[in-house]
Amino acid sequence: MDALLLRSLTPGVLGVLVRRGADFAAAEDAVQDALVEAVRVWPDDPPRDPKGWLVTVAWRRFLDASRADAARRRREDVLDEEPAPGPVPAVDDTLQLYFLCAHPSLTPSSAVALTLRAVGGLTTRQIARAYLVPEATMAQRISRAKRTVAGVRFDQPGDIATVLRVLYLVFNEGYSGDVDLAVEAIRLTRQLAAAIDHPEVAGLLALMLLHHARRAARTAPDGSLVPLAEQDRGRWDTGAIAEGVAILQAALSRDRLGEFQAQAAIAALHADARTAEETDWVQIVEWYDELAGLTDSPVVRLNRAVAVGEADGPRAGLAALAALDDSLPRYTAVAAYLRERDGDLDTAARLYAEAARRATNLAEVAHLTRQAARLNGRRSR
Amino acid sequence: MAKYLLLKHYRGAPSAVNDVPMDQWTPQEITDHVRYMSDFAARLEETGEYVDGQALAPEGTFVRYDGEGRPPVTDGPFAETKDLIAGWMVIDVDSYERAVELAGELSAAPGAGGKPIHEWLELRPFLSAHQATAE
Numbered sequence: 001m002d003a004l005l006l007r008s009l010t011p012g013v014l015g016v017l018v019r020r021g022a023d024f025a026a027a028e029d030a031v032q033d034a035l036v037e038a039v040r041v042w043p044d045d046p047p048r049d050p051k052g053w054l055v056t057v058a059w060r061r062f063l064d065a066s067r068a069d070a071a072r073r074r075r076e077d078v079l080d081e082e083p084a085p086g087p088v089p090a091v092d093d094t095l096q097l098y099f100l101c102a103h104p105s106l107t108p109s110s111a112v113a114l115t116l117r118a119v120g121g122l123t124t125r126q127i128a129r130a131y132l133v134p135e136a137t138m139a140q141r142i143s144r145a146k147r148t149v150a151g152v153r154f155d156q157p158g159d160i161a162t163v164l165r166v167l168y169l170v171f172n173e174g175y176s177g178d179v180d181l182a183v184e185a186i187r188l189t190r191q192l193a194a195a196i197d198h199p200e201v202a203g204l205l206a207l208m209l210l211h212h213a214r215r216a217a218r219t220a221p222d223g224s225l226v227p228l229a230e231q232d233r234g235r236w237d238t239g240a241i242a243e244g245v246a247i248l249q250a251a252l253s254r255d256r257l258g259e260f261q262a263q264a265a266i267a268a269l270h271a272d273a274r275t276a277e278e279t280d281w282v283q284i285v286e287w288y289d290e291l292a293g294l295t296d297s298p299v300v301r302l303n304r305a306v307a308v309g310e311a312d313g314p315r316a317g318l319a320a321l322a323a324l325d326d327s328l329p330r331y332t333a334v335a336a337y338l339r340e341r342d343g344d345l346d347t348a349a350r351l352y353a354e355a356a357r358r359a360t361n362l363a364e365v366a367h368l369t370r371q372a373a374r375l376n377g378r379r380s381r
Numbered sequence: 382m383a384k385y386l387l388l389k390h391y392r393g394a395p396s397a398v399n400d401v402p403m404d405q406w407t408p409q410e411i412t413d414h415v416r417y418m419s420d421f422a423a424r425l426e427e428t429g430e431y432v433d434g435q436a437l438a439p440e441g442t443f444v445r446y447d448g449e450g451r452p453p454v455t456d457g458p459f460a461e462t463k464d465l466i467a468g469w470m471v472i473d474v475d476s477y478e479r480a481v482e483l484a485g486e487l488s489a490a491p492g493a494g495g496k497p498i499h500e501w502l503e504l505r506p507f508l509s510a511h512q513a514t515a516e
Binding site (some may be wrong): 008079081107109110113132133134136138140141142144169173233337360361362365 | 382384426427428429430431432433473474475506507508510
């Protein structure tokens, strides 16, 4: 029984119910029930038409729940009318679901939770485990999110930028629990790219594939961070890189540049270098300049300072860094790296130690502490 | 989507504004204080922001390794210790601002005279276990 196949049918089935007049929150509950039922029944009795089976079961569940809870009945005619037969615009429904689940009225964490459940077909328990919160908390987060979007019309065009931000948030959560959120984010972005022809959707998909291609090389067997320059490039996934580059090139040829395409272009330039020394840093700086014009994000300018340091030497990098706010996350780590490249090892050691105190995740703390220790240890050897 | 620890401890921070010791409150004031805490946790669960909350016994034992084949050494409790950790709450919120707002609410728990305690709580971010994929 293929759980992924089952989950890939989720948005289509949900879309059918909503089109038939079910309200989103109740329809979503009914679809979850149908998914659970499918897991139970299909192994012994596989359906000929999986989607049709799910629609039938979910619709029945929805009607039962509506009848049982007459007080919450919103539309009597829904109950008395058999659904009209005929083709359903599946792609359109899927797209509307993405818009709804990433509606601007939702907080980022609510949008992420709702997207994973209603579009991704994950159970509340799986989402709770992935985000390391109690199931009851996640259940509340999801039902509040459903209430928040209860009044949103299902046939209004939504905000694609919000959808992309939500998917990128999921992707960056990485891996915890039994669901690989990076893989899930790629799956959902691929599905979105099939539903809407938009260069930034393609850009985000390319960016995810290019980042994901390096995942195996990014951590050592003991879980410690391996910086890009030291990664074993033989462990990069060439298939994912080739696919990411092809998707990106097709998107760029449309000449509607956006931030995800620009970020993907930078990732592609890294992926393109057979060794760290061959990295085309000059072109990477140019892409960061494009990106800075598109987003005005301080993080982009910080990364640009790193690239400038590689392209034009550490002094130039430090000069670019001097123009930025030193309270930025990773600012001190970048400063430490550039000082070390510039030969000021005492300052670099001090800055690495400070950067370790300011880092926000465990692997980074350990990595920066090791860098400080390496420089401090050179005096005693 | 960041987790924070709201730590109730008494080390280095100024005294609470309303710092009458709990054993000198009325029973009803204690009941109200405890209820405030559990209502607060229940409300956070409803908003999808609650992760964990625990109260701790005020006294503990210090334990240290004492070499191969020897039992651990225990010591304490130390009467003079200035750091009493009374308990904590873990929240999962969208922003630092929201974490500060919630810590402020928790600090307003009622004490003597039914007035808010205004106690200092320490807000500490969790280090995440995953790494972001960005370079």
